[in-house]
Amino acid sequence: GENVEQHPSTLSVQEGDSAVIKCTYSDSASNYFPWYxxxxxxxxxxxxxxxSNVGEKKxxxxxxxxxxxxxxxxxxxxxxxxxxxxxxxxxxxxxxGGTSYGxxxxxxxxxxxxxx
Amino acid sequence: xxxxxxxPRHLVRRRGQEARLRCSPMKGHSHVYWYxxxxxxxxxxxxxxxxxxxxxxxxxxxxxxxxxxxxxxxxILRIQQVVRGDSAAYFCASSPLRAGRETQYFGPGTRLxxx
Numbered sequence: 001g002e003n004v005e006q007h008p009s010t011l012s013v014q015e016g017d018s019a020v021i022k023c024t025y026s027d028s029a030s031n032y033f034p035w036y037x038x039x040x041x042x043x044x045x046x047x048x049x050x051x052s053n054v055g056e057k058k059x060x061x062x063x064x065x066x067x068x069x070x071x072x073x074x075x076x077x078x079x080x081x082x083x084x085x086x087x088x089x090x091x092x093x094x095x096x097g098g099t100s101y102g103x104x105x106x107x108x109x110x111x112x113x114x115x116x
Numbered sequence: 117x118x119x120x121x122x123x124p125r126h127l128v129r130r131r132g133q134e135a136r137l138r139c140s141p142m143k144g145h146s147h148v149y150w151y152x153x154x155x156x157x158x159x160x161x162x163x164x165x166x167x168x169x170x171x172x173x174x175x176x177x178x179x180x181x182x183x184x185x186x187x188x189x190x191x192i193l194r195i196q197q198v199v200r201g202d203s204a205a206y207f208c209a210s211s212p213l214r215a216g217r218e219t220q221y222f223g224p225g226t227r228l229x230x231x
Contacts, residue, residue, distance in 0.1 A: 001174075032218045043207065043222040044159065089158060095218045102147060102211060103172055104220060106159045 002027040004092050006107025014115050019080050021110045023090035024072040030092040033066060033073050034104070038087045047088075048075070080114045087111050118143065120210050120223035121190075128229045135195040135202070137226045141210030148191045149220060150183060153205040165191055198230045 003026040013019050025033075031052035036044035050057045050064045050073065057064050061080075066073040077084055091104040121140040129135050141148050146166055151159040161175040165185035176183065180198075185191040195202055205227050209220035 034219065036222075043224050045222070046219055049219065093218065102218060102220070103149065103161050103164055103175075104151075104159075104209075105161065106151075108158045 002030055002092055002094070002105040004090060004105050004107045006090050006110060008110060009108065010111045010113070012113045012115065013080050015080060015082060017080055019075075019077045019084070019112055019114075021075045021088055021090070021112075022072060023074070023092075023107050024070075025092040025105075026071065027092070027094065028068075028071065029094045030105075032093045032095050033064070034091050034093075035064060035075050036089045036091065038089065038109075040086075044089060077112075080112075082114050082116050085112055085114045120208060120221050122208055122223035122226050124226060125224060126227050126229070128231065129198050130231050131199055132197050135198050135228055135230075137193040137195075137206050137208075137228070138190040139193070139208035139210075139223055140190040141208075142221055145210035145212050145221075147211045148185050149209045149211070150191075150193050151207045151209065153207060153225075155204070159207065162193070195228075198228075200230045203228055203230045 006023045034049035035047050037047045038044045048059050048062050048064050050066050061078045063076040087109045089109050090107040093104045123138050148165045150162040153159050163176050163183045164172040168187050180196045182194045205225045207222050207225045209222045211220045
């Protein structure tokens with residue numbers, strides 16, 4: 001089955017700096033890669049996603065890059081703000097049929113702290 | 117446009133009791149996924165259901181856990197004879213799961229505490 005590794009486990013930055021979180025996946029059949037932000041005691045919320053036919057996607061201060069050959073993808077947050085502090089999870093899934101269709105395999109999470 | 121609904125939000129059970137967790141997907145979504153999050157850990161897939169069908173239960177413990185998604189009503193995750201190790205947050209997510217629309221939207225979770 002799919003295995004997703006996420007690094008670093010904790011990340012501390014100063015307000016205004018950039019933050020980068022990296023994930024690798026094992027199953028070359030995976031073709032959908034979402035990123036979720038989870039605040040303490042809250043639900044995971046989708047912040048950005050990318051499909052395997054795209055190499056990069058950007059939404060304001062957030063961007064995701066995907067390298068299919070190397071099987072890794074990264075989240076980039078620029079101009080970080082204290083409200084960006086949360087746990088971030090990457091995930092991978094295969095959406096092309098079969099019983100694992102749509103099932104998300106999550107990374108272990110990164111605790112991001114943005115200091116004012 | 118209501119999001120994914122889960123109830124109860126908090127559930128306390130004593131060892132040996134049964135826990136029933138309910139999930140109502142977003143309108144128009146026919147695919148439901150259950151995930152478990154142990155304290156300070158990531159989310160682990162448990163089961164994937166469509167209406168009246170279990171598609172993938174590879175993440176479900178073999179004993180005491182069951183799930184259903186009936187034709188009418190919410191999806192139910194049932195845990196029989198709970199043990200302390202079952203204490204966790206249980207999230208469901210729903211998706212329309214069509215090409216280009218794979219996004220899973222999560223409910224607020226049910227936090228189960230087993231005493």
